[in-house]
Amino acid sequence: MLSSLELLISAPVLNVQLLLDGIFIGAVYALAAYGLALVWGVMNLKNLAQGDFVIMGGYLAWMLVNQGMNPFLTLPIVAIAMFAFGWAIYRIIICRVIERDLFTSLLATFGLALVMQQILNQIYGPEVQSINAGFDSLAIFGGMVTVAQVKLITLCITAVLAASLVCFMKMSRMGQAIRATAQDPRAARVMGINTDRVYAFTFALNSAICGAAGVLIAMIWVIQPFYGIPYSIRAFVIVTAAGLGNLPGVILAALGLGVAEQYAGFTLGAQLQQFTVVSLLVVVLLFKQFQRGRKRQVLQ
Amino acid sequence: MTGSLPKGILYGAILVAGFVAPILFPGYTFSIAGLWVMILLALTWDIMGGQMGYNSLGNVFFFGIGMYTCMIVQVGLFYDVAEYTAHSGAVNVHFAPGQYFTGLTLGLAAAAAVATLFALVFGQLILGLRGPYFAIGTLGVALSAGELFGAWPFVGGGGGVALPTYPGEPDDRAYFFYVLCMLLAVAAFAFLKWLYSTRFKLVANAIRDDEEKAEAMGLHTKRYKNLGFAITAFFLGISGGLYGNMIGFIEPLEVAYPVVTFGIFMIVMCLIGGKGTLWGPVIGATLFHVVRQLTWTYMLGWQWVALGGLIIVSVVFFQQGIVGWMQEKWPEWFGIRVDEKSSMDDGFEAGTAKKEAA
Numbered sequence: 001m002l003s004s005l006e007l008l009i010s011a012p013v014l015n016v017q018l019l020l021d022g023i024f025i026g027a028v029y030a031l032a033a034y035g036l037a038l039v040w041g042v043m044n045l046k047n048l049a050q051g052d053f054v055i056m057g058g059y060l061a062w063m064l065v066n067q068g069m070n071p072f073l074t075l076p077i078v079a080i081a082m083f084a085f086g087w088a089i090y091r092i093i094i095c096r097v098i099e100r101d102l103f104t105s106l107l108a109t110f111g112l113a114l115v116m117q118q119i120l121n122q123i124y125g126p127e128v129q130s131i132n133a134g135f136d137s138l139a140i141f142g143g144m145v146t147v148a149q150v151k152l153i154t155l156c157i158t159a160v161l162a163a164s165l166v167c168f169m170k171m172s173r174m175g176q177a178i179r180a181t182a183q184d185p186r187a188a189r190v191m192g193i194n195t196d197r198v199y200a201f202t203f204a205l206n207s208a209i210c211g212a213a214g215v216l217i218a219m220i221w222v223i224q225p226f227y228g229i230p231y232s233i234r235a236f237v238i239v240t241a242a243g244l245g246n247l248p249g250v251i252l253a254a255l256g257l258g259v260a261e262q263y264a265g266f267t268l269g270a271q272l273q274q275f276t277v278v279s280l281l282v283v284v285l286l287f288k289q290f291q292r293g294r295k296r297q298v299l300q
Numbered sequence: 301m302t303g304s305l306p307k308g309i310l311y312g313a314i315l316v317a318g319f320v321a322p323i324l325f326p327g328y329t330f331s332i333a334g335l336w337v338m339i340l341l342a343l344t345w346d347i348m349g350g351q352m353g354y355n356s357l358g359n360v361f362f363f364g365i366g367m368y369t370c371m372i373v374q375v376g377l378f379y380d381v382a383e384y385t386a387h388s389g390a391v392n393v394h395f396a397p398g399q400y401f402t403g404l405t406l407g408l409a410a411a412a413a414v415a416t417l418f419a420l421v422f423g424q425l426i427l428g429l430r431g432p433y434f435a436i437g438t439l440g441v442a443l444s445a446g447e448l449f450g451a452w453p454f455v456g457g458g459g460g461v462a463l464p465t466y467p468g469e470p471d472d473r474a475y476f477f478y479v480l481c482m483l484l485a486v487a488a489f490a491f492l493k494w495l496y497s498t499r500f501k502l503v504a505n506a507i508r509d510d511e512e513k514a515e516a517m518g519l520h521t522k523r524y525k526n527l528g529f530a531i532t533a534f535f536l537g538i539s540g541g542l543y544g545n546m547i548g549f550i551e552p553l554e555v556a557y558p559v560v561t562f563g564i565f566m567i568v569m570c571l572i573g574g575k576g577t578l579w580g581p582v583i584g585a586t587l588f589h590v591v592r593q594l595t596w597t598y599m600l601g602w603q604w605v606a607l608g609g610l611i612i613v614s615v616v617f618f619q620q621g622i623v624g625w626m627q628e629k630w631p632e633w634f635g636i637r638v639d640e641k642s643s644m645d646d647g648f649e650a651g652t653a654k655k656e657a658a
Contacts, residue, residue, distance in 0.1 A: 046432050046436070093612060093616060096616045096617075097615070097616060100619075102431050102432040103355045103431070103432065103435060104615055104616075104619065106355075106357075106432055106435055106436075107355075107567065107571075107611065107615045108611070108612055108615045108616055110357075110564065110611065111608045111609070111610075111611030111612040111615065112608065112612060113608075114560065114564075114604060114605075114607065114608030114611065115604075115605050115608035115609055115612070116608075118602075118604035118605045118608065119605055122601060122602065122605070229443075229560075233440070233443070236436055240433075240436075269451070271447075271450060271451040271458070272447070272448075272451050274447045275444050275447035275448050275451065278440050278443045278444035278447060279440070279444040281436070281437075281440040282426075282437055282440040282441055282444065285426075285429060285433055285436065285437045285440070286425055286426070286429075286437075288433075289428045289429055289433075293428065
């Protein structure tokens with residue numbers, strides 16, 4: 001561990017590599033986390049199946065690419081398919097739990113996560129898969145740092161997706177309805193907004209965002225049926241750290257998590273990378289609680 | 301009071317059946333021992349989850365801590381642990397019967413002590429989290445413990461480690477651990493039956509219903525939460541040590557910290573049986589274990605899908621559980637007096653006005 005730290009200090013270029021890798025992967029985390037922040041903020045639903053939607057999107061894209069389709073063309077198709085899937089899941093399960101207590105939704109989505117990962121496992125098998133988009137790597141700093149072109153492209157796609165989401169929420173009629181429902185569902189209903197439809201749309205939109213993130217993950221990294229839970233945990237880390245309805249915060253926290261994970265993987269070893277993510281969740285939760293405790297003391 | 305004689309017969313019958321079952325069906329000893337472990341897991345989850353409303357997703361943390369503590373004590377008393385685990389326990393060591401049973405006894409005691417200690421330390425930190433944050437936080441603790449032990453070579457790392465072998469016949473070994481598992485579950489049940497007749501249950505239910513109000517009434521909620529957590533950890537620690545010895549092999553993700561299997565099973569069992577009741581977890585665990593054994597045998601490959609579906613269905617459609625449903629249907633069986641007038645007003649209010657005339 002100390003030797004790898006010394007290596008980082010003696011060869012600063014390695015830091016650039018870790019930072020870049022962290023930012024590329026963190027950008028994709030930001031997408032999934034934004035979806036979670038959306039359903040959490042609007043429907044008060046803590047979706048533990050978030051990561052499994054990501055993985056499912058990745059597998060759909062992988063299947064389409066195996067049929068000979070261009071990897072980037074699969075993105076809109078997967079997004080639309082996942083939108084429909086999310087709508088169906090809302091109608092079957094989610095609409096029955098959102099009015100109930102919080103633990104119900106947590107456990108129901110955990111059951112959903114279990115079903116999804118096992119069905120994916122039954123269909124595609126437990127092997128690790130990835131999509132080869134067929135791009136070269138760029139070498140900078142005299143070959144010390146390599147950047148896969150496909151990662152640069154996914155970063156751009158992520159930025160475009162995030163920007164269009166923000167525009168959608170700000171400009172469109174449905175985006176306004178979603179924001180109104182998030183503020184006060186009862187008042188929104190009085191104003192003639194069909195909140196049930198808004199909830200269904202929000203959940204489906206979240207599912208589509210996750211699907212798109214899954215396509216990108218499959219291109220720059222690997223997918224496996226049981227990798228869903230770590231993505232759910234990452235989304236929870238990011239959202240709890242950033243708070244709801246705070247898009248710049250979500251993006252910053254996601255990039256930070258991506259970079260932190262790369263550094264932890266490098267200095268502590270790959271087997272402690274997962275541990276870092278999960279323990280960061282606990283740390284973030286405890287920190288939030290500490291903050292709240294101080295606020296409470298002020299109130300006293 | 302008329303119910304005391306049939307109740308005594310019922311308890312006696314269960315105990316006798318428990319001792320006799322593995323003799324009648326020797327092939328199923330391990331399976332029935334698993335049932336007693338499941339009952340214990342469900343009972344202990346219900347202390348925090350059902351009675352106090354603190355839904356933990358990470359109770360297996362104590363299970364794994366107990367398992368590893370027991371292993372370290374059992375081995376460490378007589379050998380060098382690091383050397384033992386470096387060979388995944390396959391190194392040729394021999395434990396004399398005396399050594400084995402001393403090691404096991406002290407190991408289980410240490411498992412209970414260490415798990416309780418961890419509960420008190422972690423309780424200070426995470427019991428301040430409320431609602432879903434508590435659930436996610438405990439999930440995080442259990443998951444990270446599994447990852448951490450997997451990367452720790454001293455306790456065998458991700459490859460796992462075999463435990464000392466039982467000095468005796470395999471059949472004796474099976475019955476020995478069976479009886480220990482059963483006695484532990486029975487002891488936990490008896491203890492909880494007493495505990496739920498004390499002030500603890502009232503305070504726990506007050507915390508579940510409204511923690512702020514309970515605090516405002518002058519109850520030391522934090523003290524009771526810590527107590528509940530420590531009791532959970534105490535029994536889970538022993539259970540983990542026992543289960544590890546019964547399996548004979550410890551591995552961090554599947555055996556010691558099985559978050560997505562045992563960690564979820566215990567919640568589902570409580571939900572099926574009826575959480576917040578004494579008998580609910582027992583009935584739920586029995587039903588669940590039987591269904592699981594059947595599906596694991598006949599639905600190979602799809603059993604996990606069936607399990608996930610069962611979780612969704614029980615959470616969405618049948619949340620009060622079997623015992624909760626029976627209490628609504630035949631309240632007089634449970635010595636519950638229903639105030640007809642208030643039950644006319646609101647079904648839920650009637651539920652809170654129930655009074656146990658045990």
